[in-house]
Amino acid sequence: MTKEATLEPELSHPMEELLRMDRIPHIWCPTCGLGTVVTAFASAIQKLEIGLDDIAVVSGIGCTGRVAGYVKIDSFHTTHGRAIPFATGLHLANPKLKTVVISGDGDLISIGGNHFIHAARRNIDLTVICVNNFIYAMTGGQVAPTTPLTANASTMPYGNFEQPFSIPYLADSCGAVYVARWSALHVRRLVTAIAEAIAKPGFSVVEVISPCSTLYSRRNRLGTGLDLMRFYHDNCEIKHGADTRELEIKFQEKITVGKFIDRDRPTFVQSMNNWYGKVFGDEYEPYEGAVE
Amino acid sequence: MMENLGLGIMMEVPTVIINVQRGGPSTGLPTLPAQADIMQARWGSHGDYELIAVAPSSPQESFDYMIMAFNLSEKYRVPTLVMMDECVGHMTEKIVIPEPEEIEITPRKLYDGPKDEYLPYRPDEDMVPWMVRAGDGYRFHTTGLTHDERGYPAMNAECQHELVTRLMDKIRTKADEIAVLEEDEVDGADVVVISYGISSRVAIPAVERARAEGVKVGSLRMVTVWPFPENRMRELAKEVGALVVVELNMGQMYYEVERVAAGNAKTILVPHAGGWVHDSEDIYQAIKGGAR
Ligand SMILES: Cc1ncc(C[n+]2csc(CCOP(=O)(O)OP(=O)(O)O)c2C)c(N)n1
Ligand code: SF4
Ligand SMILES: [Mg+2]
Numbered sequence: 001m002t003k004e005a006t007l008e009p010e011l012s013h014p015m016e017e018l019l020r021m022d023r024i025p026h027i028w029c030p031t032c033g034l035g036t037v038v039t040a041f042a043s044a045i046q047k048l049e050i051g052l053d054d055i056a057v058v059s060g061i062g063c064t065g066r067v068a069g070y071v072k073i074d075s076f077h078t079t080h081g082r083a084i085p086f087a088t089g090l091h092l093a094n095p096k097l098k099t100v101v102i103s104g105d106g107d108l109i110s111i112g113g114n115h116f117i118h119a120a121r122r123n124i125d126l127t128v129i130c131v132n133n134f135i136y137a138m139t140g141g142q143v144a145p146t147t148p149l150t151a152n153a154s155t156m157p158y159g160n161f162e163q164p165f166s167i168p169y170l171a172d173s174c175g176a177v178y179v180a181r182w183s184a185l186h187v188r189r190l191v192t193a194i195a196e197a198i199a200k201p202g203f204s205v206v207e208v209i210s211p212c213s214t215l216y217s218r219r220n221r222l223g224t225g226l227d228l229m230r231f232y233h234d235n236c237e238i239k240h241g242a243d244t245r246e247l248e249i250k251f252q253e254k255i256t257v258g259k260f261i262d263r264d265r266p267t268f269v270q271s272m273n274n275w276y277g278k279v280f281g282d283e284y285e286p287y288e289g290a291v292e
Numbered sequence: 293m294m295e296n297l298g299l300g301i302m303m304e305v306p307t308v309i310i311n312v313q314r315g316g317p318s319t320g321l322p323t324l325p326a327q328a329d330i331m332q333a334r335w336g337s338h339g340d341y342e343l344i345a346v347a348p349s350s351p352q353e354s355f356d357y358m359i360m361a362f363n364l365s366e367k368y369r370v371p372t373l374v375m376m377d378e379c380v381g382h383m384t385e386k387i388v389i390p391e392p393e394e395i396e397i398t399p400r401k402l403y404d405g406p407k408d409e410y411l412p413y414r415p416d417e418d419m420v421p422w423m424v425r426a427g428d429g430y431r432f433h434t435t436g437l438t439h440d441e442r443g444y445p446a447m448n449a450e451c452q453h454e455l456v457t458r459l460m461d462k463i464r465t466k467a468d469e470i471a472v473l474e475e476d477e478v479d480g481a482d483v484v485v486i487s488y489g490i491s492s493r494v495a496i497p498a499v500e501r502a503r504a505e506g507v508k509v510g511s512l513r514m515v516t517v518w519p520f521p522e523n524r525m526r527e528l529a530k531e532v533g534a535l536v537v538v539e540l541n542m543g544q545m546y547y548e549v550e551r552v553a554a555g556n557a558k559t560i561l562v563p564h565a566g567g568w569v570h571d572s573e574d575i576y577q578a579i580k581g582g583a584r
Contacts, residue, residue, distance in 0.1 A: 074427065074432060
């Protein structure tokens with residue numbers, strides 16, 4: 001039988017061009033939300049029609065940290081908490097490159113929290129996609145700075161008593177210019193938000209509420225990833241422009257999603273060029289990157 | 293810092309790190325001299341590795357050896373540490389800055405071959421792989437995980453063995469080539485004073501005093517401190533009666549010297565806990581004690 005005559009369809013992934021197919025199957029659990037996040041990110045790149053040589057992704061460590069290994073663009077899997085400083089270096093060396101950080105809530109908000117707040121303050125032109133599964137998933141479900149009060153974690157076996165951070169509120173108060181929150185269920189809106197965030201000059205943050213079926217869900221008896229998706233369906237409330245002080249996520253209660261912040265502020269490089277242009281006048285050559 | 297030094301070694305990123313040492317542990321002596329980070333420089337990150345470190349002893353050397361450090365880190369694609377100390381860091385002396393065209397610069401090992409043939413971690417003959425830059429269209433992946441030639445994670449003992457061996461051998465087998473040692477009156481010496489950084493300058497009056505009294509004393513000053521110049525030290529230990537190690541710590545490089553001397557020469561440590569430089573008298577007494 002010739003190839004054309006076979007009844008078996010030629011299987012290929014519609015996003016093959018954007019994925020490292022030689023690394024598939026990935027390591028993530030069934031019904032984990034991370035696959036959706038990768039798809040949303042790849043769709044946003046396609047939507048923006050960015051050249052695949054003009055965008056880079058940087059991840060830290062964790063289940064989410066593995067994203068960098070599966071996307072077929074320049075991709076960096078760095079150390080725990082240090083995705084933002086690594087990305088800052090990459091961006092400053094080549095500001096023309098769109099630099100996107102994709103990492104977990106623990107990575108970005110706990111060990112990397114200081115980098116997050118200062119990159120927002122300095123308005124470094126980065127897009128941060130923070131996958132919030134409310135837990136340190138890769139290492140066995142330890143409490144994260146995003147774990148809702150009373151939720152169970154391996155290091156909070158009687159329930160969490162630590163006040164969590166609200167990522168949008170944190171990002172807003174530190175000066176991020178674009179802040180949105182969606183869940184892994186809101187695929188189309190998530191794609192739009194990621195595309196907007198990438199297109200936006202300055203520090204933009206997209207929080208993705210994402211099911212961790214294996215750890216967060218199991219420890220808290222919330223069912224499979226699919227059950228969590230159903231929960232998002234029934235409990236996410238879209239409220240664009242919501243006051244970020246009111247975005248706290250309580251255990252198994254309503255989750256406010258939407259685009260909360262979209263404002264303009266000079267980026268780090270713009271501020272530097274503006275300022276030195278003032279101080280040194282024509283003698284100053286505006287910085288446009290170190291790569292010819 | 294140390295975890296990311298390891299990342300630099302693993303990803304083979306040319307990097308220069310300056311450590312102006314002060315007394316420790318902890319906040320210790322801000323800011324008074326010490327050379328007590330010399331083993332941390334070598335072993336501070338986890339895992340097995342080799343790197344390069346240089347120790348200037350003056351402002352002029354800080355300038356010259358900084359360039360050398362950059363060149364070495366580019367050539368070997370390895371983090372290179374510039375181990376200064378508080379004395380050198382705060383020292384004011386006249387320096388001569390050469391014309392830019394007189395400065396020798398080792399270019400980055402940039403690959404420009406066919407894109408489909410590029411493997412980011414395929415070693416060249418010198419065991420150092422070729423580099424590309426993000427944005428140049430190679431769409432490469434790099435990680436701090438043990439990886440294969442494609443830069444993809446490979447979690448097995450064989451790959452670990454191959455990678456770690458290469459990372460170490462690319463430096464280890466070039467140790468003689470990398471070593472910069474300043475030797476003075478070592479031929480026929482009875483005692484040789486070994487030192488680096490500020491201690492090399494502090495040792496001079498004691499060496500001269502002993503010489504004036506007829507002691508056959510030479511000196512060996514390590515400009516590069518890592519990789520340890522094993523071959524030369526071993527040879528020396530066979531030729532002289534005693535090796536006197538002067539360093540601003542309680543004995544660090546001393547144990548390297550003792551190890552390679554392997555009983556062929558007497559080894560004498562002149563320790564100092566830091567906070568000030570050695571008293572010349574202590575060095576002089578050690579030289580006298582080592583003389584036959
Ligand atoms: C310095 C350091 N500390 C701890 C770890 C172990 N570690 C690996 S992943 C992780 C937590 C990841 O949590 P998160 O960023 O939320 O990612 P997730 O796995 O949930 O996607 C930790 C603590 C590490 N790799 N490095
Ligand atoms: S442990 Fe949780 S976050 Fe990690 S892959 Fe599994 S489901 Fe996803
Ligand atoms: Mg997490």
